[in-house]
Amino acid sequence: MNAETKAQLISVGSVNMDPSLIHWLTIPTAGPGAGNVAFFFNSEGHRVRLAVKETSPLEAKMEGEELVIRKDGTEIARGSIEEELIHCPDQAFITMCEQCVFDCKFCPVPKLNGKVKSMDQMLKMIDDANETGRMKAISITSGVEISAEDEVERAEKLIRRLRAKYKVPIGVSVYPTEDSTSRLKFAGATELKYNVETMDRKLHAELCPDQDLEYLLNALREGVKVFGKNKVCSNVIIGLGESDESAKKGIEELVSIGVVPILRAAARHPLREGEVTVERPSAERLLNLNRFLKEKLDEYGLRADKFETMCLPCTGCDINPHIDFEN
Numbered sequence: 628m629n630a631e632t633k634a635q636l637i638s639v640g641s642v643n644m645d646p647s648l649i650h651w652l653t654i655p656t657a658g659p660g661a662g663n664v665a666f667f668f669n670s671e672g673h674r675v676r677l678a679v680k681e682t683s684p685l686e687a688k689m690e691g692e693e694l695v696i697r698k699d700g701t702e703i704a705r706g707s708i709e710e711e712l713i714h715c716p717d718q719a720f721i722t723m724c725e726q727c728v729f730d731c732k733f734c735p736v737p738k739l740n741g742k743v744k745s746m747d748q749m750l751k752m753i754d755d756a757n758e759t760g761r762m763k764a765i766s767i768t769s770g771v772e773i774s775a776e777d778e779v780e781r782a783e784k785l786i787r788r789l790r791a792k793y794k795v796p797i798g799v800s801v802y803p804t805e806d807s808t809s810r811l812k813f814a815g816a817t818e819l820k821y822n823v824e825t826m827d828r829k830l831h832a833e834l835c836p837d838q839d840l841e842y843l844l845n846a847l848r849e850g851v852k853v854f855g856k857n858k859v860c861s862n863v864i865i866g867l868g869e870s871d872e873s874a875k876k877g878i879e880e881l882v883s884i885g886v887v888p889i890l891r892a893a894a895r896h897p898l899r900e901g902e903v904t905v906e907r908p909s910a911e912r913l914l915n916l917n918r919f920l921k922e923k924l925d926e927y928g929l930r931a932d933k934f935e936t937m938c939l940p941c942t943g944c945d946i947n948p949h950i951d952f953e954n
Contacts, residue, residue: 628670628704630917630951634910635703636668636685637892637946641678642696644687649679649708667716667943668694670706673951674716676943712756715941719756720766721749723781727770729802729837731824732903733867735896736770743772749785757793764936765789768800768820775802783814790815798936802838803846808853818936819850822862826877827869834867834903844884851885857933859886865916866893866908875919882923887931889938889945890916913946921948 628636649666665678668687677687685703687696695705714720725741727734744752756762767785769778778801786797799811800820811819823843825831831840843861850859861881865874874890881888892913895905908916924931931939932949942950 628673628675628706629953630673630946631910631914632670632704633673633675633951634913634917634946636675636677636696637913637944638908638910639683639685640892640894640907641680641683642685642687643681643683644679644694646679648689648694650710667709667711668696668704668706669709670704674709674942676715712759712761713752714766715943717761717763718766718936718941719753719762719764720768720937720941721752721785723749723767723769723785724772724778725770726772728773729771729835731838732834733824733864733893733896733899733905735898738898741770746781746785746788750788753789753793762793762795764796764798764940765793766798766800766937768937771802775807776804778802779804779807779810783810786811786814786816796935798934800937803843803850808846808849812853816854818858818860818934819854820860820862820937821846821850823847823877823881824862824864825867825869826863826880827867827873830867830869844880847881847886848884856885856928857887857930860889860934860937860939861886862891862938863888864891864893865913866906868904868906871912871916874916878916878920879923882920882927882929885927885929887924887929887934887939888920890920891945917946917948918952921952924948 665676667676685696685698687694693705696703709716724743727736730737771778782799782801796817798818799816803821821843824835878888892908893905930949931947934940
């Protein structure tokens with residue numbers, strides 16, 4: 628599987644297959660893909676996470692020891708199903724709060740009434756993950772149960788407890804507050820993610836009415852100052868109605884302030900029907916925008932393959948321009 632094949636799989640985002648073939652089913656609890664049953668597929672060192680859907684145009688079946696993915700009878704890729712640790716391979720990726728008071732129109736989380744994990748639950752999950760001997764990193768993300776300040780405080784306390792026990796890198800992704808960056812860094816976080824969701828100003832105001840894009844950008848600038856180079860990233864969802872010109876302008880703006888963007892394919896969710904127009908990006912669009920992203924990262928001296936936590940080293944949901952493209 629090369630970048631072109633991976634882009635094709637991401638553009639569809641799902642396969643029709645027998646779920647009993649998968650021993651490590653995952654149901655994401657954060658972001659636009661929340662609530663879908665999914666698994667990790669690895670082919671020739673490239674990884675992609677795919678939802679399991681009967682309506683998918685892709686079909687996957689086991690042939691010997693390999694999972695083979697076909698479209699209209701033509702083989703696209705063959706590889707293996709990867710074992711997860713928590714949420715992804717090699718990482719204990721914890722969602723502290725599976726609820727959110729922010730009503731972003733593309734995200735099902737506010738309507739899913741998910742769980743809020745206790746400190747003891749999270750510590751036990753990470754301890755169990757560590758016992759496997761496969762935990763290379765810890766990643767923490769969260770919705771917003773009551774307020775962003777409460778989530779930052781929860782994350783800060785959790786990171787302090789983890790840092791006292793584990794030496795692995797710790798990444799954290801929450802909604803920023805005035806002093807969240809310094810607090811999270813001082814608690815022991817290694818890497819930081821504040822998600823802008825979209826860099827199109829008009830779309831952001833319409834789709835994320837409870838968030839302030841300029842506030843997020845200022846927090847990201849502060850994040851780069853505090854955490855340093857190749858330590859701060861941000862999700863940018865592609866397929867919410869932005870043009871390629873708008874997307875590229877947003878990519879360069881983020882890179883210019885030292886932030887590594889993660890280009891996430893937009894996903895439709897039935898709980899958000901009628902509230903947002905989602906056009907999942909084609910393989911060609913994903914490749915084009917990620918090639919542009921690689922050019923800009925190289926121009927500004929940033930690397931998407933230097934991160935140790937969260938989405939960039941996982942690569943399951945996105946093309947990592949410094950891992951998936953041939954150098």
